[in-house]
Amino acid sequence: MNRWVTLVLLGILGALGTPHVADAGCGCAKPPPFRAAIRPSVAWPTETITLFNDNLVNGVTYNVRFRSSVAHSVVWTKGTADNTHKDLADGQVRPRLTVAVPPLPPGPCRITIWGQNLKAFSIDDQDFTVTAPPIVLHQFGETIDQPGYQAGVGRDGTVYLAFDLSQVSDATSFYGAAIGLPVAFGAGDVIMYNDQGFTMQMLAATSPNQFSITAGDTVMSDVLGYWRHEFATYKQQHQQLHDFALDQDPNWHMDGTYHVNHDKIVVAISASTGGGHLARGVTPPFELVVVSAANTTGITGISGSSGATGGAGGGADDTSDDDGSLGELPGALGAGTLLPK
Known part of the structure; x- marks a missing residue:
């Protein structure tokens, strides 16, 4: 990674790391996901x-x-x-x-x-x-640098980046940017989901002291900063309290309430390229940089206005409603034949 990029990100980390109390949604107190297919x-x-x-x-x-x-x-x-x-x-x-x-x-x-x-x-x-596998994050200070990274882009031009936070228990600040993919976005363009389908965070509706968006340039994307509060209490409750213990179905607690997983998070960004959204499919290769630091009090910064321009993602059209047939199955299995268990 270029030295100037490291300095830019570390400079943002220092400038925006001024202590401010942030109020983050926590635990399993999330609205349920909508019914879906x-x-x-x-x-x-x-x-x-x-x-x-x-x-x-x-x-x-x-x-x-x-x-x-x-x-x-x-x-x-x-x-x-x-x-x-x-x-x-x-x-x-x-x-x-x-x-x-x-x-x-x-x-x-x-x-x-x-x-x-x-x-x-x-x-x-x-x-x-479909997007790329999750990137493992940690609760200590580090810089993750992944050159040649590519993420999935949905039909509407939304890009999806997955992260594994299973090793993060303490309060931590994260700052991420894409080098070689100079896209812009605002708070209303970022939503976070978990691997169960819960909406975990909508930045436009959250405390401004929990996130920051800093403008990028012609080489680097906007920089997204996010403060994650401590999850040691959440983990301890699930280990020690009977009501929060997981049922045979890990989506549910023993007391009949649903369990919300905080380990796998997908960050969905409706980013602007200056002339529209990213082309659906996969992003061009870029250098993904994520800087983390222990932080017990939150971050401060200016939440950007929406950089999205609207409209569907670009890219080559595909054949719609293509469901194939059972004749495609390996071994030329005939219609009605099911793969063995």
Whole structure:
């Protein structure tokens, strides 16, 4: 990483690190996610996703087709439906199918579920995006530098960056920037989700002392600063208190309330390139830099106004409503044939 970039980020860290009390949402006190056909709407290869549909039959194994809309690559996998788990949206038991995302390039992805000799249902690519695996962050001072990084961009031009905060328990400040991807954004352009589909943070609706946005230049993106309060208390409660212990379904506590996971966070940014949004699919390679520092009191800074220009993301069109057929399966399995369990 260039020395001047390091100095810029460290300078921002020092200038914006003045102690101010910040009020952050915490623990499992989050509004439930909305009912949806798929949750989460953004994931990475090997991550588990859940598909909901009333036509799923308990105990039946279905063939699941993933099609990358921009790269046009197709991967088949399988999953067995069950109707024994509660939906986080409202606590009602619903038929569902859980599968791991197969190896796919980043970008919008259409999912089609086949079974019982017919197509069962489809998830449109505007509702699901594949992105890069999470970057592991820490609670101590460090600079993470990832040259050649590429993230998934949804059909609407939103870019998704995933982070693993499972090793972060103490209050910590993070500052991130993209070198070689000079995009701009405002507070209203940034939303954070977890790997269950919960909305974890909307910067436009949060305390201004919890985040900062500093303008970039022709080489570097705007710099996003974010303060994460301590999670040692949250972790201790889940380890020591019976009511907060996880049920057999890890999405729920023993007392019947839902559990909110804070370990895997996806930062969704509707960034402006100056002439519109990023092209859907995958970002150009850039150097992702994240600077962290222990910080018990929050940060201060100016939250930027929206840099988004609106409109859908660019990029090559794909063939819409492409659900394939069971004839695509390995070994030329005929229609109605399910992969063995």
